[in-house]
Amino acid sequence: MSYEAFWSISSKVRTTMRGAPEQVIEPRPGKEHLAERYWAQRSRLLVANKHDTVSGRLVAVYSDTPSVGSGWVPVGVEEDVEAKSLCAWWNSTPVRLMLLNRRSKKLTYPSWSLDQLRSIPVPSPASPGWEGLLAAYEQACDIELLPLRDAEKCEGRRIIDRAAAHVLGVPESTIADWRRRLAIEPTISN
Known part of the structure; x- marks a missing residue:
């Protein structure tokens, strides 16, 4: 097979x-x-367990076909709506910050353990703004996401971060500031 x-x-x-x-x-x-x-664990939502901070674009992908991967961890979600919403969440600037705070040996190419990935807080479907994450996914799912160093030029990231700001209950300007600061961080901008 x-x-x-x-x-x-x-x-x-x-x-x-x-x-x-x-x-x-x-x-x-x-x-x-x-x-x-391993195939029995396949999912429509996969999260990266390693990432190139200089050129990497995504830390999560959604697939119409449930799958597994090398460098990708399938996330156990039942509903497509939940998988799409969480895909947007995982690609948001707040989650990127949380992941970067969990990197260990190589700052420009971190890898994360399953425990580190599990430690990332995710909103529940009952959270305020949950529908906004789904809408952000639907609006940005086919937009090419630029590497973080080019985040200010990336319309897809602005769409995702707008929804993340609503989920977190913070002004969009706060997330935009984080995005700008990340873009000039030496392990991202080099």
Whole structure:
């Protein structure tokens, strides 16, 4: 049996929040049971467990086809609406800041453990602004997201961050300031 998977986290391949698996993979002989167990965890929402801070664009993707990946962790969500909303949330500036605060050895190419990814707070569907995250996803899912160093030029990031500001109950200008400061941070702007 073969599986379609997200194999690359490359910023040349992954440019929009809506993605599709690009690699067909085959389990190694004798490892079919492990592949089946991993495949059973597939999801429409995948979160990156590593990221290039200089050229990387996305830390989460939504796929119409449930999948798994290399460098991507499937997130257990049941509903498409929830997966799309959380995809926007994970790509927001506040979450990028939280992830950057959890990086360890290599500042420009951090990787995160499952525990570190699980420690990122996510809003619940009952949160104020939840519908705004879904609307932000729908509006920006096919817009090419630029690397963080170019965040001020990125319409998609402004759309996502507007929704994130509403969820957090902070002014949009606060998130815009964070976005500007991140863009000039040396491990992002070099």
